[in-house]
Amino acid sequence: MRGLASQFVLGRDSNFEYVVVENTATGTYVYWQPAGRIVDPAPYFYDIERSIDPNGDWEYIAQDLVDTYYADSPPIVSDAIPYYYRVTLKTTVNNYTSAVISNIGRPSPRFRNAARQILRRLQLPISDAEAYLLIRKIGGEPCPDCFDTDLRVATNSDCTTCLGTGRTGGYIQMPNCIRLIGRSPVGIYGPVFDVSQKLGTLNPSTFKTKLLGFPIVKPYDAIVLKSDLRRYYITQSVVSAEIGSIPIMYDAEIRLAESNDILQSFTLS
């Protein structure tokens, strides 16, 4: 699992829900979400800065991004050389800069071995599947069609602009896949009853499963199975295993998004 070879640092402050820096075999990913309290009108742009000394000079590595993640290629990726990152949200009203996030604190080899062993044991006897993770937007541009600035919520759960989230676009597809582990393949792959189509068997459309992988998986996020592109809402998610305060596994409940659900409008990249 690629994430376990990663550095994973979570920051949280008043301007951002989170900023995560993750080093992988293929590059360094930075991803973030602005705080839900920010409801400035669109457009939103993001600048990313990197430094080898947070008290020294900062270098812009990307500016005026619309996406909320960035694949960086730092000059040297080594345990010995930490990089520091910060993200600035720019709106027409104000600029909001995140706390400084460092990618030091790479899990030790012992951590990585222990985590791999746990995952290997889990994966051998039971079925599993890969899924795209769609992170529900908590912050970001308020939906111009249905966001209520007083209540700070979407007023139309079937809005095609925000998919009922209140934030334009609704979800962000993460570049990494996560893994689902179930006791039986039926729970994940099998025919399920789709109320809107009156098709399938009478299996319940809610499943318990284990989710493995980065980034942080939260209720109200969604997943799309790679095998058949079925879409599910994550209705519950509790960290069930962590090593060194890094979550590696979640006990989750997922609910099928029916064929007429607004989640089907999300376009996979």
Ligand SMILES: [Zn+2]
């Ligand atoms: Zn909307």
